Structures are given as structure tokens and as C-alpha cells.
Amino acid sequence: MTRVIRHTEARALQGHRAGFASRVVADLVDLGVAWLLGLSVLVAAGVASYLLAGPPFQLPVLPNWLDAGAGGAIAVAYLALTWSATGRSVGKQLAGLRVVDRGGRRLALWRAFIRAVLYVLFPAGLLWVLASRRNASLQDLVVGTAVVYDWAYHPAEEPSDPADQG
Amino acid sequence: MQDSEGALVPLRSGLARPPPVPGDRIDLPLLLAAAVFGLAVEAQRRSLHAAGAVAGRLRWPLRVLARPAGAVARGSMAVAGHHLNLDGWAALGLAEQRRAQAVAVKAARTLIAALVAAVLDEIDLDQVVGRVNPNQIAARVDLDAIVERVDVDAVAARIDVDAIARRIDLDAVVGRVDLDAILARIDVPGLTEQVIDEVDLGEIIRESSSTMAGETVDALRVQGMRVDGLVSRIVDRILLRDGQRQTDPPHGQRQP
Numbered sequence: 001m002t003r004v005i006r007h008t009e010a011r012a013l014q015g016h017r018a019g020f021a022s023r024v025v026a027d028l029v030d031l032g033v034a035w036l037l038g039l040s041v042l043v044a045a046g047v048a049s050y051l052l053a054g055p056p057f058q059l060p061v062l063p064n065w066l067d068a069g070a071g072g073a074i075a076v077a078y079l080a081l082t083w084s085a086t087g088r089s090v091g092k093q094l095a096g097l098r099v100v101d102r103g104g105r106r107l108a109l110w111r112a113f114i115r116a117v118l119y120v121l122f123p124a125g126l127l128w129v130l131a132s133r134r135n136a137s138l139q140d141l142v143v144g145t146a147v148v149y150d151w152a153y154h155p156a157e158e159p160s161d162p163a164d165q166g
Numbered sequence: 167m168q169d170s171e172g173a174l175v176p177l178r179s180g181l182a183r184p185p186p187v188p189g190d191r192i193d194l195p196l197l198l199a200a201a202v203f204g205l206a207v208e209a210q211r212r213s214l215h216a217a218g219a220v221a222g223r224l225r226w227p228l229r230v231l232a233r234p235a236g237a238v239a240r241g242s243m244a245v246a247g248h249h250l251n252l253d254g255w256a257a258l259g260l261a262e263q264r265r266a267q268a269v270a271v272k273a274a275r276t277l278i279a280a281l282v283a284a285v286l287d288e289i290d291l292d293q294v295v296g297r298v299n300p301n302q303i304a305a306r307v308d309l310d311a312i313v314e315r316v317d318v319d320a321v322a323a324r325i326d327v328d329a330i331a332r333r334i335d336l337d338a339v340v341g342r343v344d345l346d347a348i349l350a351r352i353d354v355p356g357l358t359e360q361v362i363d364e365v366d367l368g369e370i371i372r373e374s375s376s377t378m379a380g381e382t383v384d385a386l387r388v389q390g391m392r393v394d395g396l397v398s399r400i401v402d403r404i405l406l407r408d409g410q411r412q413t414d415p416p417h418g419q420r421q422p
Contacts, residue, residue, distance in 0.1 A: 007388050015415035019394025022387075096387035104416040130401045134412050146416045151387065 005151055010096075015104075017135040018147045022095045023126060027119075029091030034075040041074065072120045079116035084109040087150075098150035107145060115143045 005011045042059045050057040062070065082089040087098040087106050099115070101107055107115070118125065118139040125138030132141075140146055221228060398411055 017413040020397050021393035022390035
């Protein structure tokens, strides 16, 4: 089921490379989703601890390095899985964006994983979108991806390029 | 010749069979009168026959002679009409003729009435009705045509509904209804469950909320696109760039 796009302006821009503002909005939403995921893991750990060790119920307090590492791992997993699965995380879904490779196809898992790692390690790479004539972030340039406006719902996934597999 | 003879003697066949006399009693004067009339008619018929035969042989001389004779006859008729009371006799004859006609009509009506009564006495109506096939008759009746001719509005207008309603004693009717028994027979909880099952509230809420959410998201996305373009133009101006950004779709990107 493809929803009809009523805005003429939006219809004309479908498939074009997205600009800075939309991507920032999408990434902020994704940051919130990743934070909620991390919190959920902590709550789950707290509940497990309560059930096993008894009261009082409290969230586990992790050392900073583990906190940052676990948080980063959750964010990388979330982004890599969603980008490779549908090309759109929750934030990109909200902003009507999709991550594709240079051929316009869905990302292979390894490409999505590298892109996610680069974003988590160096989020400022997104600022390059402002300067890039092709609206590409540093991560896009390194991994060979692009973010496009794509409001449509594609029920059948496009097959990935065999060269990108594994 | 035979045709004219037939026309001249129209009552011949009627005379051959005299009318029945009530009680089979012979009325002698009537029989004599009828015999005299029949004799006269027969004499007239034979004399006409003979005259016809003579006229057939002497057609041409007679025709020559008839012209002056006709003229003489017409002249003598005019003279006779002038001197004799022909008009009075003619009026008398006409009156007699009318009286005879009236008597004949009266007699014919009496006869028809008697005949119809006798026929009806002979007819066994039950038997006749038994031979009638109502289905066949009904098949031949064009009900549509009849209904078309009925003015339902006019019929309805003639019905006084108020008068009918006034004659109905509603209290008596309601008093006879055992509401408790009716309610006891109605499965209210079951009906309610059926109605709730039929109304898919979840689907309604889903549809309306998804439409609202879709419109909100669309508005957000459009605003994002506009801000994207605005930011790009501002940055390009700061960087003193000429021309548009290359935001064409990547190769192979599916177009909507």
C-alpha cells in the first residue's frame, strides 16, 4: 500500500538527496530512540536483579567506560539493523528519508554497520552535509551511501547488489 | 325475378309455421283471417310472376308505350291529388303503420323477456361455474393496466387516518401486551455483544488516528524539505557558490 503524496513539492523531490535539517531531525529522533533502548536494557537488568537478589529495586550503575561502550553498541546495533533492513530507522521514517548506497539500493549489512559505527564515533561528520554539493556527510563519502527523500512504503524489498553481500 | 318476388313476400316463411296458440286451442276466426291473407299473398305472388313473364317478352314495346303512359299517369296523379283527399289517406296510413310498429316492438320485448327467463331457468349456474377455470381468467387479466388506472393518491386522500386512529383504544392494546414476557425472551446481553462485535471500534480508531498521524508526519516532512532548501541556499551564499546543489537521485534510485 503506497500512500498518495498530496504535496506537489514533496512529490517532485522524492528520490533526491536530503538536506541538513531533515537529517538532523532524523538523527535526533534516532538518538532519543537509542537512549530509550539503553534505558530499557538498564530497566530489564534492574528487574532481573530484583527478581534474583530481592529488594530494593534499583537501576544498575555502570562504570563510565562500560556505560559509554554499551550505549554505543546499542546505538550501532539499532542503526545498522534498521538501515540494512529497510533503509530507514525510526527517525528517518519520521522525516521521510531512506539510506541507500550509490546504486540507490538498500544497504548491505556490513556497509550499514560501518556507517553506524562512524556515526556513533564521529557524529560531527554530519556537518559536512552543509558544505557538500551533493548533501553528503563524511560518513556518506567514506562508506559510499546517500540519504534520499523517500516517503513511499516499499512492501517488497529491493534485492541488494550481490557485490555488496558479505 | 325470384329476388323481387322474395322481397315482395317477406312473410311467406313466417306463414308456413303459424304462431303457437296458448293451450293448443284452435282459434277459428284467427285461422280464417290468416288463410285469407295467405291466399291473397299467394295470388299476388302468382300475378306478379305472370306479369313478369309477360313483361320479359314485351320489354321493348312496353317501354315505348310506358313513356306516354307514365306521363299520363303522372298527370292524372296530380289531378287526383288535387281533387281527392290523398294527404289525409296518407296520414291515416302512416299512423296505422306506426301503431303496428309499436305493437310489434312490444310483442318482441315480451317474447325476449320470456325467452331469457326460460333460458336462465334451464341453465345450471353451478355447472357453468364449475366449468370456469379461474386461473385461466386470471392469466388474461392485465393487473398492471388496472393498477395503472388506480389513483392511489386519491384513494389515500379519501382515507381519514385520524378517524381510524381515534377508534383504536391504545390503552387496551398496550394493556394486553405482556412486556415482561417479551423482555424475558430477548437476549439483551447477547444482542449488545453482537452489536459491539459488528462495530469494529479498533479499526475506526486505527483508521482515524493513522490518517491524522499521516497528515502530521507529511506536514513535518514538507517543513523539513523546505528548511533543507533554505539552509542549503544560505550556506551556498556564504560560501559564494554559484548554481544549484547536485541533489539528483543516486543511480538506480526508484522514482515514485
